Amino acid sequence: MHKYRLHELEGALELFSSDPFVFRPSELYKVDGPLRKELERYNIYVVARRPRLSLIPSSLVLDSGKNAVSGVIEAHLGEQKEHLPFKAVFATPFQIERLGEQQFPFNFLRLWATNGYPVQIRLHDVQRFCEQDYAPITDMYVEYVGQAFGDEGERDVVDRLIGNTGKAGHGSLQQVLAEVNASHPDQEVHLLLYSFEFHKRIVIGGGFFGTPEPKHSIDDAPERFEQFFESEVKRHARIDLAEAALIRYFAPQYNVKYKRTFPAQTHKILERMHELDVTGLAVSLSTQEHRVRLFSKAVAPSDTHLATYPITQDENRISFFDVALPSNECEASPA
Numbered sequence: 001m002h003k004y005r006l007h008e009l010e011g012a013l014e015l016f017s018s019d020p021f022v023f024r025p026s027e028l029y030k031v032d033g034p035l036r037k038e039l040e041r042y043n044i045y046v047v048a049r050r051p052r053l054s055l056i057p058s059s060l061v062l063d064s065g066k067n068a069v070s071g072v073i074e075a076h077l078g079e080q081k082e083h084l085p086f087k088a089v090f091a092t093p094f095q096i097e098r099l100g101e102q103q104f105p106f107n108f109l110r111l112w113a114t115n116g117y118p119v120q121i122r123l124h125d126v127q128r129f130c131e132q133d134y135a136p137i138t139d140m141y142v143e144y145v146g147q148a149f150g151d152e153g154e155r156d157v158v159d160r161l162i163g164n165t166g167k168a169g170h171g172s173l174q175q176v177l178a179e180v181n182a183s184h185p186d187q188e189v190h191l192l193l194y195s196f197e198f199h200k201r202i203v204i205g206g207g208f209f210g211t212p213e214p215k216h217s218i219d220d221a222p223e224r225f226e227q228f229f230e231s232e233v234k235r236h237a238r239i240d241l242a243e244a245a246l247i248r249y250f251a252p253q254y255n256v257k258y259k260r261t262f263p264a265q266t267h268k269i270l271e272r273m274h275e276l277d278v279t280g281l282a283v284s285l286s287t288q289e290h291r292v293r294l295f296s297k298a299v300a301p302s303d304t305h306l307a308t309y310p311i312t313q314d315e316n317r318i319s320f321f322d323v324a325l326p327s328n329e330c331e332a333s334p335a
Contacts (some may be wrong), residue, residue, distance in 0.1 A: 013278050
């Protein structure tokens, strides 16, 4: 395909989030206080499943001097079970005095601190402190990507997923839970909540090997630089873009919209990008802090993912990424 380069200066919008909060669905019903307030800004959520993990209580050994617990985690893999020895050193403000009485289904590590208070640590967090790496057993398969948005916090991700009263949750989450329980009883669902508070603008210009000469130089459109960096892209619009980009990237089973079509010229969520003539969109997310990897049928397991898309109204026009990553496919078309 012959492509043309319209401007010497091209811009991209990059959206990125800090590491997510990770919950099992039942834990959302207990979210309250300062944590609930903080989650008002976490408006993108990923519904994922992974093998069910549980502690073997008889294997637990406390090393109080090092604030560490060792033992065995049992992973359910279909009809088989795999035993994963672990040692977790906890960087906590309290000292562990002794092990507590573990309770079925053994997905919390129960301890007693020296101050006399009981402590329970989710198995997901135990895994985060482990010296061992358990991939691919702990990899999370993405089933759905969604959003909940509220300008003043009147609608947050907890409201969206379980309802204001806890009685009317999000339909897609309920469907995933039902089907995982029916088809994958050896697995459990986790929710990863992302904020996407952060974004940056990227501009590239000049001549690059492998790209045609631009029709308009920087001198022809001096306002473009200011346009890219001073024009606002509101947060609601950024959340819409992040959701669509991640749906197209992971292509989850339970998503329909955007899964095969994003970015299309008819998508209203691209209107602001077209107004600013921003020709590239990049959306990234990470699970590095949680020491797990996300994957899907479309995407290989990784603890960092980056989805990039050209955003142009003319498929023959070179985008930001064509300039930044030129290839021999970019050829000048007749003016």
